Amino acid sequence: MKLQATMVLCCVLFGLPGIKSLKTSCADSPCQNNGICTDIPFRNTYHCYCPSDYSGHDCEIRVGDSSDPCASNPCPDSQRCIALTGSAQGYLCF
Numbered sequence: 001m002k003l004q005a006t007m008v009l010c011c012v013l014f015g016l017p018g019i020k021s022l023k024t025s026c027a028d029s030p031c032q033n034n035g036i037c038t039d040i041p042f043r044n045t046y047h048c049y050c051p052s053d054y055s056g057h058d059c060e061i062r063v064g065d066s067s068d069p070c071a072s073n074p075c076p077d078s079q080r081c082i083a084l085t086g087s088a089q090g091y092l093c094f
Helices: 002-014
Strands: 036-040 045-049 081-083 091-093
Touching: none
Parallel strands: none
Antiparallel strands: 036 045, 081 091
């Protein structure tokens, strides 16, 4: 019954002016390394619940991995750290 009610709500809301998208923040699977994504709808964001050996906003940091240049969170709070791989060394903040 709950699924049917949700489907009806979706169809009714879709045609209303001002409704741009009913896509959730978790729709693009932002959590990495088998993290579980939970939508926070009224803040238009999400939270990743990471496996015990990963951390970070998107479970992108392997805990205890000293080779990860992002492990110390070197970027400012508003930026995300991405470790460079391959022949490149270091990290990028964006």
